[in-house]
Amino acid sequence: MRVSRLLLVTLRDVPAEAEIASHQLLLRGGYIRRVGSGIYAYLPLMWRVIQRITAIVREELNAAGAQETLLPQLHPAELWQRSGRWQGYTAGEGIMFHLEDRQGRELGLGPTHEEVVTSLAGDLLQSYKQLPVNLYQVQTKFRDEIRPRFGLMRGREFIMKDAYSFHASEADLQNTYLDMDQAYRRIFERCGLAAVPVDADSGAIGGAASQEFMVTADAGEDLILLSDDGTYAANQEKAVSVPSQAVQLDGAAMELISTPDETSIDALCRSNNWHPSQLIKVLLFIARLDDGTEQPLLISLRADQELNEVKLINAVGRLKGQEVLDCRPIQAEDLDRQGVNSIPLGFIGPDLDDDALRSARSWTKQFLRCTDKTAATMERMVCGANQPDQHRLNATWDDLGGTPKGLDLRKARAGEACVHNPETQLIEKRGIEVGHIFQLGRKYSEAMDSRFTNEAGKTEHFWMGCYGIGISRLAQAAVEQHHDDAGICWPTTIAPYEAIVVVANMQDQTQAELGESLYNQLIAAGVDALFDDRKERAGVKFKDADLIGIPWRIVVGRDASDGVVELVERANRGVQKLPHADALKGLISTLRP
RNA sequence: CGGGGAGUGGCGCAGUUUGGUAGCGCGCUUGCUUUGGGAGCAAGAUGCCGCAGGUUCGAAUCCUGUCUCCCCGACCA
Structure with a gap:
């Protein structure tokens, strides 16, 4: 071309x-x-x-x-109705473009x-x-x-x-x-x-x-x-990963601690000199299920861990035996809207009573309690006391009504040990x-x-x-994986063309003829080649060739009269000055070994 | 949808605060010169200033509405 x-x-x-x-x-x-x-x-x-x-x-x-x-x-709606996905894929947040034909039949793209x-x-x-x-x-x-x-x-x-x-x-x-x-x-x-x-x-x-x-x-x-x-x-x-070791609390009996306005893990640890791994973090989520129920979730994690929402959704799906359509954190406004006002946000413990939901308008009036293994395996912990400005120190699961089943709900993070071999780390x-x-x-x-x-x-x-x-x-x-400052560096196997012959100066008869001849020989050898025969200045053609990223370039320029050309490899910018026959032979044998 | 930004020639932008005949660089066209890393000079062409209303003698600029695009989150090849 x-x-x-x-x-x-x-x-x-x-x-x-x-x-x-x-x-x-x-x-x-x-x-x-x-x-x-x-x-x-x-x-x-x-x-x-x-x-x-x-x-x-x-x-x-x-x-x-x-x-x-x-x-x-073009898919008839009927097919998607049979699989039960039509609604989910077309309504609201649905991902399927859909239309009606002139007979009023519904179709999806x-x-x-x-x-x-x-x-x-x-x-x-x-x-x-x-x-x-x-x-x-x-x-x-x-x-x-x-x-x-x-x-x-x-x-x-x-x-x-x-x-x-x-x-x-x-x-x-x-x-x-x-x-x-x-x-x-x-x-x-x-x-x-x-x-x-x-x-x-x-x-x-x-x-x-x-x-x-x-x-x-x-x-x-x-x-x-x-x-x-x-x-x-x-x-x-x-x-998955092996969570870091928790810092143990010195086992004393459970006591109530006054923690005014300390609603974040950070604040609690700072004022009481605790380590996050000694605390339990309780999160409230609302899950919308396939059958339309809105299920409040009470999620407990060791406080130095982060929730993995995908794992949460899967766990909820398994526990409820149905698909989770939507799952998001409960905001204060949600509680207002539901008329639920007895939840002491920031001071919740894993044993928060379902009674808190008694006045909920559309939510299920019972929490689905999901506890991460890091939390379920804690012996003694700091957790909210379910009343404002109070936390419990040295609580055990017995104090909280029994040890829950531990699920995997936490995000694995870089730096943690691998499950298959704790000697190795995640990056x-x-x-x-x-x-x-x-x-x-x-x-x-x-x-x-x-x-x-x-x-x-x-x-x-x-x-x-x-x-x-x-x-x-x-x-x-x-x-994204193959480029540099000057442009694309296509892998040869997927490049639009494998080679480009650039004639520095098309006005120069010798250059133009040699370029043409090299190009024709490449084509004859079955190489996908470009021939830059534009009447542009050399610089423009070099910039363009770099930008579009053709893997190999033969430059026919000032040494053309001596029969010498340059063979340039785009990816590493390697330049070889060679007699044109050698350059051609070398290139063809590289591309067609 | 929530939050942030932007719409002015093909591309990148200025002009909007403070209304007064639409500008710059690149690109494009023609000519001469130049000719190995996005040339120089000269002469040109290209704008419904996103769209619709409004205010005004006068709107890219002010007001109202609307559309589109980009970025951050939920979606996924």
């Missing part, structure tokens, strides 16, 4: 809309343009990157036995394809003999994100590879899950990305095991925790989630009532897995 004919519009200034490096560089390099909030055009260079990534994904998935398909983006594919599987896969099947597609997804962000990182329209596997048994699902894990590792490696697989919460999608693939980068939206021996990695939402990194694999189990096949006939002649719901890769996000994540 001749750059003079390429739709390449580079920007010298950073557009104000872009915050992080990858977003800025993709805009400046003429890769993408914003069309609306979270909506982007992939310009020709970007589309080539996307296609190269997609090609790698296809090769690896095909090799792993998956089959490509293409499912519709696919944010994900479990419903469509599960329903199809039920029609097409009748017998265990047809299983397993793993279907994938590369397609644009639509999600009305609460807040689109960072260019392609969180768009409302984005390209995703999603795959769904169907199995006759859980064991078979686990096999495919492991195959996908391996395929994903190869995909990210081939794309030149350092991606860490981490244990993940399976969240709204549900299911058993789940693993995310995180491209480590400071701009990442997720916090991940890794053991320093490299054997454990988890999203903070899921991560934290930020990550961009580029892939996620799930063992869904039978959640969707049951919801959609999709079945096959098993060996015994009985119908049975499919075991399912699902596996996603954010293709457009991956492309941007690659830039």
